[in-house]
Amino acid sequence: MYIHKIYCISPQQDPLQADIECINEPVDKKLLAVEPSYEHIPPGVLRRMGKSIRMGVGTALPLLDKINPVDGIIIGSANAGLDECVKFLIQIVDYDEGQLTPGNFVQSTGNVIAGQLGLISKNKGYNITHMHQGLAFENAVIDAIMQLNTNPAHSYLLGGVDEISPFHYNIETLNGAYKKEDISNKEIYQSNTPGCLPGEGAAMFVVSADKDAAIAKIKAIQTIHTDDVELVKQQLQLFLEKNNQDSDEIDLFISGENGDTRTLPFYEACETLLNTDTTVLRFKHLCGEYATASAIGLWYACQILQTQEIPPHLFKKNQQKKRTGIF
Amino acid sequence: MSKIFITGIGVISAIGNSVAENHEALKAGVCGIKKELDLFPSKYKGLMPFGQVPISNESLQNKLQVKEPGVTRTSMLALHAFNEAVRCSGITADDISSPETALIGANTVGGMCLTDELYHDANTSEAGSEYTHSYDCASVNLFLQKHNKMQGVINTINTACSSSANAIMYGAMLMQHGFAKRAIVGGTDSLAKFTINGFNALHILSSDLCTPFDESRKGLNLGEGAAFLVLEKEEDLNGKKVYAELTGYCNANDAYHPSSLSDEGDGPYLAMQGALKIADLTADKIDFINAHGTATENNDEVESRAMVRLFGTPPVFASTKGNIGHTLGAAGAIEAVYSILSLLNQEVYPSLHFKNAISSTGLIPVLEYKQMPVNHVMSNSFGFGGNCSSLIFSKA
Numbered sequence: 001m002y003i004h005k006i007y008c009i010s011p012q013q014d015p016l017q018a019d020i021e022c023i024n025e026p027v028d029k030k031l032l033a034v035e036p037s038y039e040h041i042p043p044g045v046l047r048r049m050g051k052s053i054r055m056g057v058g059t060a061l062p063l064l065d066k067i068n069p070v071d072g073i074i075i076g077s078a079n080a081g082l083d084e085c086v087k088f089l090i091q092i093v094d095y096d097e098g099q100l101t102p103g104n105f106v107q108s109t110g111n112v113i114a115g116q117l118g119l120i121s122k123n124k125g126y127n128i129t130h131m132h133q134g135l136a137f138e139n140a141v142i143d144a145i146m147q148l149n150t151n152p153a154h155s156y157l158l159g160g161v162d163e164i165s166p167f168h169y170n171i172e173t174l175n176g177a178y179k180k181e182d183i184s185n186k187e188i189y190q191s192n193t194p195g196c197l198p199g200e201g202a203a204m205f206v207v208s209a210d211k212d213a214a215i216a217k218i219k220a221i222q223t224i225h226t227d228d229v230e231l232v233k234q235q236l237q238l239f240l241e242k243n244n245q246d247s248d249e250i251d252l253f254i255s256g257e258n259g260d261t262r263t264l265p266f267y268e269a270c271e272t273l274l275n276t277d278t279t280v281l282r283f284k285h286l287c288g289e290y291a292t293a294s295a296i297g298l299w300y301a302c303q304i305l306q307t308q309e310i311p312p313h314l315f316k317k318n319q320q321k322k323r324t325g326i327f
Numbered sequence: 328m329s330k331i332f333i334t335g336i337g338v339i340s341a342i343g344n345s346v347a348e349n350h351e352a353l354k355a356g357v358c359g360i361k362k363e364l365d366l367f368p369s370k371y372k373g374l375m376p377f378g379q380v381p382i383s384n385e386s387l388q389n390k391l392q393v394k395e396p397g398v399t400r401t402s403m404l405a406l407h408a409f410n411e412a413v414r415c416s417g418i419t420a421d422d423i424s425s426p427e428t429a430l431i432g433a434n435t436v437g438g439m440c441l442t443d444e445l446y447h448d449a450n451t452s453e454a455g456s457e458y459t460h461s462y463d464c465a466s467v468n469l470f471l472q473k474h475n476k477m478q479g480v481i482n483t484i485n486t487a488c489s490s491s492a493n494a495i496m497y498g499a500m501l502m503q504h505g506f507a508k509r510a511i512v513g514g515t516d517s518l519a520k521f522t523i524n525g526f527n528a529l530h531i532l533s534s535d536l537c538t539p540f541d542e543s544r545k546g547l548n549l550g551e552g553a554a555f556l557v558l559e560k561e562e563d564l565n566g567k568k569v570y571a572e573l574t575g576y577c578n579a580n581d582a583y584h585p586s587s588l589s590d591e592g593d594g595p596y597l598a599m600q601g602a603l604k605i606a607d608l609t610a611d612k613i614d615f616i617n618a619h620g621t622a623t624e625n626n627d628e629v630e631s632r633a634m635v636r637l638f639g640t641p642p643v644f645a646s647t648k649g650n651i652g653h654t655l656g657a658a659g660a661i662e663a664v665y666s667i668l669s670l671l672n673q674e675v676y677p678s679l680h681f682k683n684a685i686s687s688t689g690l691i692p693v694l695e696y697k698q699m700p701v702n703h704v705m706s707n708s709f710g711f712g713g714n715c716s717s718l719i720f721s722k723a
Contacts, residue, residue, distance in 0.1 A: 078465065086449045088521065089442060089446050089521060092442065097369060097370040099528075105529070106711065107585075109485070109711050111485050111486045111711070114712065115712020118712070118713050119585065119713060123582055124579055124581070124593055124594065124597055125579065126580075128497075130483070132481060132482045135482065136465075139480075142480070142506060143500075146504045146506075167449035170449050170451070171449055171459050171462065173452075223480060225481050
């Protein structure tokens with residue numbers, strides 16, 4: 001599967017800001033997305049959209065070409081519509097199940113971003129939403145690969161979107177997901193405390209089986225959901241053996257490390273399987289942590305492959321290694 | 328491409344706790360929809376009929392030996408159907424926990440059946456309830472995964488009321504594209520104050536029993552339930568019993584309105600047409616259509632029109648929404664099980680509460696239980712966001 005177009009909305013004005021001194025910091029312990037003016041969305045429609053729908057649609061529309069429309073829309077979003085759900089819930093409680101307005105309910109369905117995109121772009125093709133928390137975007141990628149295997153002449157819009165909604169933030173705070181202390185994203189990897197810094201954003205891609213003029217190729221993907229570090233290591237080892245027979249091939253490892261001491265052992269275990277000179281990058285200080293942050297991770301990978309430039313603050317290890325541009 | 332077979336089925340609904348009980352009820356034309364609602368306090372209790380599964384949460388906990396806190400009704404209904412499906416297929420605990428076994432589940436309410444708890448947890452800064460990990464849709468499948476020590480590809484799909492049809496399709500595709508050797512796929516949803524009030528605000532809930540495809544239909548009844556299917560590849564069967572083959576599937580979008588279908592029914596038409604293409608069948612080979620047939624004014628008219636557009640004279644068709652109500656994210660999977668029962672037993676079940684045909688199409692669903700040759704069944708599921716899916720099951 002080849003990636004042809006990319007676009008994102010993130011907490012940074014320039015998603016890959018070169019100078020760490022210029023990166024946006026959390027406000028009230030949250031890394032909030034810098035939203036554009038959404039000139040592609042009619043103002044009347046925009047007003048009625050919740051934030052994740054707005055970000056999703058606003059990221060997708062610049063990529064959708066009327067002359068060469070995509071054949072389907074594949075979205076990963078763990079919590080799309082959740083904020084609207086709770087708004088509708090508040091109506092139910094406040095008005096004691098009385099006469100309620102259905103707007104929040106209609107926007108509360110998890111498939112609302114893909115549905116809106118189908119509607120706005122008049123796309124009658126494949127349309128699906130994967131909602132499996134931290135693997136929502138990965139399942140969307142797997143889906144796109146399978147759709148393209150079946151229909152090699154097609155192209156698809158592929159994306160990952162999640163927002164920090166007030167209610168989801170509250171529930172995740174109760175779950176102990178976030179850092180208790182007030183901390184700058186510039187120091188997140190040195191925090192040595194449990195919890196992450198919540199972030200949000202949207203990243204979208206146009207993918208096809210056509211390698212001409214592609215930005216990048218997704219060669220292989222594998223997912224695993226477990227709390228066993230050894231199992232992760234074992235599966236990654238098998239994955240590398242299968243897909244990276246020439247072990248020198250990997251120049252960059254983009255780690256999802258997020259400053260949470262509870263998940264650090266998983267990322268460290270992965271690093272032990274790489275060549276000692278493989279460059280290791282981190283990006284969560286830019287976008288914060290959210291279920292589909294891997295989508296923006298893929299955006300960073302594409303951007304780096306395209307520009308062959310990496311801002312210094314992304315390096316964790318082996319900054320000096322000569323890079324060949326094969327990721 | 329490998330052929331995909333169904334080797335196990337499990338279902339729980341308002342008309343039965345097992346495949347056998349559902350089968351008997353379908354044959355007898357039993358309606359499980361009643362003006363009863365015991366799960367939570369609601370203004371609509373006694374006023375509107377619901378397809379409630381007649382088992383309390385406590386009984387489900389005991390029956391399923393669920394001891395940990397924070398497990399929702401949505402998850403327990405799912406586990407109930409999951410257990411029956413794997414028992415039925417005979418796959419071992421080792422098979423289930425193999426990294427090559429995928430778990431693909433769908434639902435739309437997740438833990439939102441706990442409306443009041445969610446309201447509390449979304450707004451409190453003090454102690455949360457035991458359910459703070461259980462609200463989102465994925466929590467159901469994470470529970471099933473943990474309960475069964477599963478390691479393969481896991482996913483949660485939400486395309487509103489067509490969710491579990493897409494879960495079945497995604498599971499089959501994972502197997503055909505080398506991401507899984509077998510897949511356990513299905514869907515679940517439980518009744519919730521949230522959905523009752525949502526559909527009511529849209530004025531598409533009927534205060535009487537729903538009447539699919541009837542001229543004077545007044546809307547849908549909400550139901551609840553779950554169904555799971557075990558999918559295995561032809562080359563892995565080794566002579567084991569199979570229930571049906573999944574031969575066709577397609578997902579298309581109506582791209583017309585967030586909560587209703589277009590007059591032309593492009594989404595339903597494209598989904599049905601696409602499924603025929605994958606199955607490599609002509610329309611005349613479909614013996615029976617398990618229609619989406621929610622009994623809303625919009626759905627039944629558009630679905631009828633799309634069937635006429637594709638089939639000319641549509642084959643025998645029926646909706647089971649009159650038996651169990653609309654089970655939302657579970658509907659595609661429950662109706663997959665019902666479609667498979669038609670194939671297995673060479674019979675079709677009566678569509679309930681119908682009186683007069685919709686005047687613009689004149690289509691009449693099957694009204695009596697009857698035995699007939701059934702080789703290919705099409706099952707439709709359409710949802711908010713224009714999400715339309717059709718599956719085709721064939722006699723194995």
